[in-house]
Amino acid sequence: MADSWKEKIEIRALNTIEELVKVRNLEKMIWQDDDPIPVHQSSTVIKHGGLAIGAFIGSELIGFQFSFPGFDGSDIYLCSHNLGIHPKYRKLGIGEKIKLKQREKAIELGYQFIVWTYDPLETVNGYLNLSKLGGVCTQYIENCYGELPDKLNAGLPSDRFLVEWRMDEQHTISNQEQIFETNKQSFPLLVDIAVSKEGFPRPQHVNLNAGEGCTKLLVPVPQHFQEIKASNIDIAKEWRMATREIFKHYLEDGWVVTRLERGSHASVHYYVLSK
Numbered sequence: 001m002a003d004s005w006k007e008k009i010e011i012r013a014l015n016t017i018e019e020l021v022k023v024r025n026l027e028k029m030i031w032q033d034d035d036p037i038p039v040h041q042s043s044t045v046i047k048h049g050g051l052a053i054g055a056f057i058g059s060e061l062i063g064f065q066f067s068f069p070g071f072d073g074s075d076i077y078l079c080s081h082n083l084g085i086h087p088k089y090r091k092l093g094i095g096e097k098i099k100l101k102q103r104e105k106a107i108e109l110g111y112q113f114i115v116w117t118y119d120p121l122e123t124v125n126g127y128l129n130l131s132k133l134g135g136v137c138t139q140y141i142e143n144c145y146g147e148l149p150d151k152l153n154a155g156l157p158s159d160r161f162l163v164e165w166r167m168d169e170q171h172t173i174s175n176q177e178q179i180f181e182t183n184k185q186s187f188p189l190l191v192d193i194a195v196s197k198e199g200f201p202r203p204q205h206v207n208l209n210a211g212e213g214c215t216k217l218l219v220p221v222p223q224h225f226q227e228i229k230a231s232n233i234d235i236a237k238e239w240r241m242a243t244r245e246i247f248k249h250y251l252e253d254g255w256v257v258t259r260l261e262r263g264s265h266a267s268v269h270y271y272v273l274s275k
Helices: 002-008 017-030 039-047 094-109 123-132 176-186 225-231 233-252
Strands: 009-013 051-057 060-071 076-085 113-118 136-141 160-166 191-195 201-206 216-222 256-262 268-274
Touching (some): 009 094, 017 076, 039 060, 051 094, 060 094, 076 094, 094 113, 113 123, 123 256, 136 233, 216 225, 233 256
Antiparallel strands (some): 009 051, 136 160, 191 201, 216 268
């Protein structure tokens, strides 16, 4: 069934009011406890340098991405605000296809790079954003959006990575995973891990003194963070605080987060920091 869906998926830029109404409705369905972007706002943004990308099966919108222009005082860039996939069609690679279409359209509009945020403890997003697309993270934003009430975020500070995706750089993952598997024993681990009574990985000692003489550092993070959060919010909070401390320290010291690698142990993946 999944393969037949893939063959029918069309990815395209959105411009009409009717299409943007579908975006609003899908956004409202995905994030039920949050307010969707009003159509009058999204249509205005698109007329002035923004982008909306949609994934369709026939006339049904099953995924979308919305972006608007950003300016930091010197550079103009595309700010990628949100991306959502209908629950029925997840794990089909639609998010990656939408991002690649976004890149194509951003280049047509003259943008040099795209920025967006995501929760670093959501490893599916991390693998897509860094390892597959080739974005890099140079900034950790503490409680970026304040307290969020939706199911994914409720109960924890909304800490985020800021990802920068350069349009003038090509990225492949061809042999990087094999290189990682071969050399990971030589890279310092920045968090010691124990196992909770429920069988979840639990952060212990945090290493803030590992940078000297190293070219890469590894930050282990749980693979299934939402399962931990649903079962034991205290362990989820421990992961939030431990990773916050590590990433803020090393990113402020000039390191950047370049990849997320899948670990051989099913419960843990690894962020790669490069100098």
